[in-house]
Amino acid sequence: MTSILVTGASAGFGRAICHDLVSAGYTVVGAARRFDKLQSLKAELGERFIPIQMDVSDKASVTAALSELREQGVVISGLVNNAGLALGLDKAQEADFADWEVMITTNVVGITYLTHQLLPTLVEQKGYIINIGSIAGTYPYPGGNIYGATKAFMKQFSLNLRADLSGTGVRVSNLEPGLSGGTEFSTVRFKGDAQRAQELYDGTNSLQPEDIAHMVTWLFQQPPHININRLEVMPTSQSFSPLAVYRQ
Structure with missing residues (x-):
């Protein structure tokens, strides 16, 4: 059974991506730490959705989950590296280094380990x-x-994978959203402060999880001879800022 593996599937982008892909006829493996939420998603999506507990920041968890999928006869033909997080919004000189370690472990080590395991x-x-x-x-x-910095890594990792995988038929895309609401992203960043998180989106026309999900499905639906290297998207209410100039 060939399937698309989506990480961070319990909420936000990941949950919406699973919904959209299943609706489009794909079989999807949804991976996340919170297995109870995956079971709820299974009840919604039915037989085309396979839940698997996985913590991408824990190599042993990744290895165990992939072993379980192989035992079930599930073959991964697509990978959506969605799991990731931001912690804090402090300036570098004031930041908690423990937060930096968690972001690097999840956003860099986690996605590269999972990808490496699945590449063959x-x-x-x-x-x-x-x-x-x-x-x-x-x-x-x-x-x-x-x-x-972790997302800059992901961008370059995607391009370098593309270079190494040239001639194999494997496609690689980096989907780069801007301001996005309707997820737990900012609540996690502000460590449970939902009010502060919501203030970021008040009065904006932010991207929604369904928007990103539609783009992921569209990418999978492109003919095999087309590779979208990068897809950058912002809401119309977001644009570029002028360069900051500090005046003494």
């Missing part, structure tokens, strides 16, 4: 890797320090 199968299947990056990987902002 993806080559056999002439599969597709879609990484969910961010405009933060291109445009710096105060407090974005390590989060932005």
